[in-house]
Amino acid sequence: MSVFAYPSEVIREAEVPLLEAGVALMARAARALANIAGETLATDRGRVTGSRVCVLAGPGNNAGDALFAAAALARRGAAVTIITLFEHTHAEGLAAARRSGAQVIAFAADPAEATAAGPADPDHAEALRELTRADLVLDGILGTGGRRGLPEHIAGLIAAWAPHRRGRLIAVDVPSDLSFETTGAEQRIHADRTVTFGGLKAELVDPRVSAFTGAIDVIDIGLDLDPELATAELLDEGDLVTGFPRPADDGHKYSRGIAGVLAGSEEYPGAGVLTTTSAVNSGAGMVRCLGSAAVAEFVIGLHPEVVTASGRVDAVVLGPGDPEPEFLQPVIDALTGTTIPVVIDAGGLDMVGRAETMADTWLGDRPLLITPHAAELARLLSRLLGEIITAGRIGQDPLGWARQAAELTGAIVLLKGHHTVIAAPDGHTVLPEPGPASLATAGAGDVLAGVLGGLFAIASARSRYSSDDRSLLSHQWARLAGLAVLIHNAAGRRAINASGIADALAEVVDALIHGQD
CATH class of the missing domain: 3.40.50.10260 (YjeF N-terminal domain)
Structure with missing residues (x-):
């Protein structure tokens, strides 16, 4: 616990x-x-x-x-x-x-x-x-x-x-x-x-x-x-059992959250499939596949419940599989002026920190989670600090660099690795227990991005439908991200590749929702 x-x-x-x-x-x-x-x-x-x-x-x-x-x-x-x-x-x-x-x-x-x-x-x-x-x-x-x-x-x-x-x-x-x-x-x-x-x-x-x-x-x-x-919170699977956001008895698909996924491209369509599959299996009420029709065709073939029409979303995942710019801009336009939570992974990370301050961009006034690995964080910090930061330096002090990145960007930083660390802009850190070695496989990050988008959509919808209508604080979003990592870990113990991990999420979430061990 x-x-x-x-x-x-x-x-x-x-x-x-x-x-x-x-x-x-x-x-x-x-x-x-x-x-x-x-x-x-x-x-x-x-x-x-x-x-x-x-x-x-x-x-x-x-x-x-x-x-x-x-x-x-x-x-x-x-x-x-x-x-x-x-x-x-x-x-x-x-x-x-x-x-x-x-x-x-x-x-x-x-x-x-x-x-x-x-x-x-x-x-x-x-x-x-x-x-x-x-x-x-x-x-x-x-x-x-x-x-x-x-x-x-x-x-x-x-x-x-x-x-x-x-x-x-x-x-x-x-x-x-x-x-x-x-x-x-x-x-x-x-x-x-x-x-x-x-x-x-x-x-x-x-x-x-x-x-x-x-x-x-x-x-x-x-x-x-x-x-x-x-200053830090350590999470284990006991926290996942008690903290997973289960559906309310009187809920409906909208109150369970709508996750929007902009992932995959002509070059990397599989990333769109993995990210969307994991969002579907994370417990959200609905998933919208945003962007490329070619990617959507792959997704619908596997998950006919996924919606391709535009509409309301409670959280958006963007970046896995480097979506083409022509699909990215409409999503940015739709998000501008809102406070919808955004999870940015992979190619989307290049958008972070381009402006002088985060408040100057469409990313500023919303819950924002970025999910770099060490090399991606090194590139981001090199750009922000104006000096060369290497992945090796990140690896020597992952917690310190994640905290610095969170302070500089105003985003929650989930630094992926064997010891995943999550740093909120207020200085609070969340440290989920390490996952299995099977997670070190191509596409596992796309799967994690989908889980994060699903849980963020659930939390955002709950806040919107709640009677007190209070938004979560940054450390609460960080803790939710820690629970997503634990779900990802649990699925990783049941599979050896990314597609297997994405499918295993359904078993893990089913057990959490229906009270099984």
């Missing part, structure tokens, strides 16, 4: 009133951490008793969480070693670990004495031995308040341990030295699991850090976090 991600400062501020009221937040966090650590050891070794646990302890509260958790594991029979890495650590946590029988190794070397080859601390060999033979290591070095970049003596220890590591590592709150840099990544801390407290930290959801975080557990410690302060 939906999980919100918050800036670290929002979570820290939410802790303040509870701490002032004397609520033992650390005890709650440590208890949950100890339970997860115990489950990990039981899974790997069959029991906690006799296992070896090592704690990398820094100076902050996340070290306290790790130390109190280690004390609990020691009471359950684990052999615990604490490696203190600074001149001081969390005093109460360290005392609790000592009382439970933990061994303590002081490893607070003077950074001036450390070298790139390894730390000068005489306990280096002992610390390295304990790390190497540990079944489980708890990373409590630095938390969200720590500066990026470990002191040299710690970095040297981690680098020396990395080739010999055999046990699992759980990061406490956030992995220490979490960074987007790839240089030397193999010698940094890679967690198998991250246990974070109070709420999901925004820095943990960036696709670039998944190799360092491992699986993420969010532990509720009683904070009253306001979702309005979140």
Whole structure:
């Protein structure tokens, strides 16, 4: 189900009133951490008793969480070693670990004495031995308040341990030295699991850090976090089951939404078929095939319910398959002066950002979603920024570039890829769970465009027929786009090519509408 991600400062501020009221937040966090650590050891070794646990302890509260958790594991029979890495650590946590029988190794070397080859601390060999033979290591070095970049003596220890590591590592709150840099990544801390407290930290959801975080557990410690302060929302199939816009009992084809599709050309007629098929199968009440009669002939042969006559639409998809300009202009003319949502894909993306500001164009005053892949976004941003942006640069920071594109264009940006990211102009981002590898196939983007058009048409019609007649906010459109990605993912698990995925959409949507699993 939906999980919100918050800036670290929002979570820290939410802790303040509870701490002032004397609520033992650390005890709650440590208890949950100890339970997860115990489950990990039981899974790997069959029991906690006799296992070896090592704690990398820094100076902050996340070290306290790790130390109190280690004390609990020691009471359950684990052999615990604490490696203190600074001149001081969390005093109460360290005392609790000592009382439970933990061994303590002081490893607070003077950074001036450390070298790139390894730390000068005489306990280096002992610390390295304990790390190497540990079944489980708890990373409590630095938390969200720590500066990026470990002191040299710690970095040297981690680098020396990395080739010999055999046990699992759980990061406490956030992995220490979490960074987007790839240089030397193999010698940094890679967690198998991250246990974070109070709420999901925004820095943990960036696709670039998944190799360092491992699986993420969010532990509720009683904070009253306001979702309005979140900067990102993670969606999974549970959200699709609860959030899919099912038809109302008293609805009709117009209230279910009319999707207009301008896709396909003489050169790429298949794109028109794929996009229209997926719009038909997405649950909209009607689909209009706009543009080329040649493409429409292919479409009608497969879907006689598709309408080719002009008329009202609640959302429009344009661009897949590079429709010819003579078919594009009438659609633009019909949309001018309206607020009908528009989904722009593929060749249509060249229209975005041509004017000095988006408000100067027919695209400006409406919900607008663009769906580039990395190369298409690179071309768009190169044009907008007046510098060369490469697809490689986009791939190094997909979330950051998607946000920048949304800010520059005023559009919701759905950046396609293994980790699809959706950025709204207000800074909110939606991160649907990744889809299957089968989606990496020609035409899959056309299928996604059709699903987006269908869901946008449904939402637009609902807003029009609603008694309060309130339009959706940009982050709500972005969330709807995230649901479309999840539908696309589900269909991708049932097929291996684009036409199969488009057909499988009917099965997925049928199950959603009729309440099947």
